[in-house]
Each structure stands twice: as structure tokens, then as C-alpha cells.
Amino acid sequence: MTNTDDRIAQFENMASADPDNEMAHFSLGNAYLQAERAAEAAVSFERCIELNPDMSKAYELAGAALVKAGWSDRAVEVLNTGYVKAAERGDQMPRQAMADLLQELGRTPPALTAEVEAAAEARATSGTFTCGRTGRDGSQLEDPPFKGPIGEWIQANIAAETWREWIDQGTKVINELRLDLSRDEDSAAYDKHMNEFLGVPEEITSS
Numbered sequence: 001m002t003n004t005d006d007r008i009a010q011f012e013n014m015a016s017a018d019p020d021n022e023m024a025h026f027s028l029g030n031a032y033l034q035a036e037r038a039a040e041a042a043v044s045f046e047r048c049i050e051l052n053p054d055m056s057k058a059y060e061l062a063g064a065a066l067v068k069a070g071w072s073d074r075a076v077e078v079l080n081t082g083y084v085k086a087a088e089r090g091d092q093m094p095r096q097a098m099a100d101l102l103q104e105l106g107r108t109p110p111a112l113t114a115e116v117e118a119a120a121e122a123r124a125t126s127g128t129f130t131c132g133r134t135g136r137d138g139s140q141l142e143d144p145p146f147k148g149p150i151g152e153w154i155q156a157n158i159a160a161e162t163w164r165e166w167i168d169q170g171t172k173v174i175n176e177l178r179l180d181l182s183r184d185e186d187s188a189a190y191d192k193h194m195n196e197f198l199g200v201p202e203e204i205t206s207s
Contacts (some may be wrong), residue, residue, distance in 0.1 A: 003189075003192075004031060004034050004035050005035070006177070007027075007031045007034075007193065007196070008028070008031045008032065008035060010172075010173065010176055010177065010193075011024055011027045011028035011031050012028060013176065014027075014028075014169070014172065015028050015044070015047075020051060021051075022047075022048045022051035022052040022055065022058075022134075023048075023133075023134070023162075023165055023169065023197065024169075025044045025045070025047045025048040025051065026044070026045065026048045026055070026057075026058055026061075027196060027197050028044045029041045029042075029043075029044035029045040029048065029058075029061060029062075029065065030061070030196055031196070032044060032065075033061065033064075033065060033068075036068075038065045038066075038068035038069040039065075039069040039071075041061070041065040041068075041069075042062055042065035042066045042069055042071065042074075045058050045059075045061050045062035045065055046062050046078070048062075049062060049078075052134060052135065052136070053085070054085065054089060054134075054136060055134055055135040055136075056082060056085055056086040056089060056091040056094035056095070056135050057091075057094050057132075057133070057135070057199065058082075059078055059079065059081060059082020059083075059085060059094065059098065060079075060082060060086075060094045060097045060098050060101070062075075062078050062082070063075045063078045063079040063082065063098060063101050064101060066078060067101065067104075067105065072105055075101070075105065076102065076105060076107055079098045079101055079102050079105075079107075080102070080107075080109075080110050082094070082098050083095060083098045083099060083102070083109050083110055084110060084112065084116060086098065087112050087116055087117075087120050088116055088119045088120055089120075089123060089130060089135060090120050090123045090130070091130070091132075091135065129159065130159075131157075131158055131159035131161070131162045132157035132158060132199070133157070133158055133159075133162050133198055133199050134159070134162050136159065136161070136162075137159075138159025138160060138161045138162065139159060139160040139161065140155070140159065140160065141154070141155045141158070141159075141160050141163060143155065145163060149204055150195070150200055150204055150205065153200060153201070153204050154198060154200070158198055163198075166194060166197050166198060169193075169197060170190065170193070170194060170197075173190060173193045174190065177189065
């Protein structure tokens with residue numbers, strides 16, 4: 001099995017063991033996308049949205065997967081909903097990405113109501129910390145969880161609650177894959193799962 005196959009199997013097991021774990025479905029969707037299994041990725045991302053309707057990134061990736069799977073009409077529905085949700089939450093990067101996907105499909109992003117615009121403005125000025133991974137309000141980590149650019153990115157973008165979820169998931173990764181973190185290759189495998197789970201951008205992981 002390839003590393004991608006291993007990750008798919010692991011996240012399939014997690015999603016099966018805990019069907020209400022939106023992060024497991026999100027990670028499974030990412031793994032399917034990497035394997036060019038767009039239809040399955042779309043199903044996983046849409047399940048994630050059912051469990052957490054506030055996760056803007058899940059709408060974005062669901063839309064992208066639906067487009068790749070050839071389900072453009074459904075993609076437009078998901079992207080329109082996600083665009084408004086991202087605007088409400090002030091999630092500018094997913095919002096722009098969904099606008100770009102809609103334009104690629106020959107569609108115009110939906111107009112925002114005055115109420116949504118007001119909600120977006122209020123949220124932008126509220127000082128609330130929103131987890132960039134889950135879209136949920138949470139607590140910011142007081143310090144980076146470890147040194148280096150990845151640790152700094154995690155502190156700036158990932159809520160403490162989501163970080164604790166990763167600690168639980170990371171334990172499952174170690175146990176299921178029988179990783180020995182004293183070995184470089186096993187430590188690298190653990191880090192890859194962590195980066196994928198948290199959504200650390202590739203430009204950060206490769207720096």
C-alpha cells in the first residue's frame with residue numbers, strides 16, 4: 001500500500017469508529033482528494049458539513065471535489081451556501097476560493113444581504129478567535145505548541161480545542177500505525193498526519 005492508501009485506511013477507520021467526528025471525515029476527504037477519488041472526497045466533505053455547518057473550508061473543498069467528480073450543479077449549490085457562510089464568519093480565504101470556483105463554472109457569487117454584511121462586519125471587529133480548521137469559535141493557544149514556523153502557524157490559526165482533538169487523534173495514529181517516534185521515518189509520518197489534520201499550508205511545511 002502507498003502512504004496515501006495507508007492514510008485513507010486510517011481515516012476510514014476513524015470515521016467508521018466515530019461517525020460524528022467531523023474532523024475524521026474532513027481528513028478522509030483530503031486523503032481521497034490526494035488519491036484523485038473526487039466522488040468519495042465530495043461525500044466525506046458533505047458529511048463534514050452536515051456535522052459542522054460552520055466549517056467554511058469544508059464547503060470550499062466539497063465544491064472542488066464535486067467539480068472534479070463532474071457534479072457541477074451540486075457544486076454550485078454547495079459553493080453558494082459556503083460563500084455566504086464564509087462571509088458571515090469573516091473567513092476571507094475560503095470565501096475568495098469559492099468565488100473563484102463559481103466564476104470558473106460561469107457563475108457569479110451570490111449577493112450578500114445587508115444582514116450578512118452586518119454580521120461579517122460585527123464578527124471582524126469582535127476580537128473573537130475562530131479556529132481556521134473547524135470554523136468554530138474557541139480559545140487561542142497561549143504559546144506555539146513547538147518551535148518553528150509550523151508551531152507559530154498553529155498558534156495563529158488553530159484553536160486550543162482543535163489542538164487537543166489532534167492530540168487524541170495523534171495517539172490513534174501512533175497506535176494504529178505502530179509508530180516509533182524515535183525513528184525519523186515514523187516521526188515524519190506522524191508530522192504528515194498532523195499537518196494534514198490541521199490543514200497546515202504546504203508552503204509552511206516545506207519552509
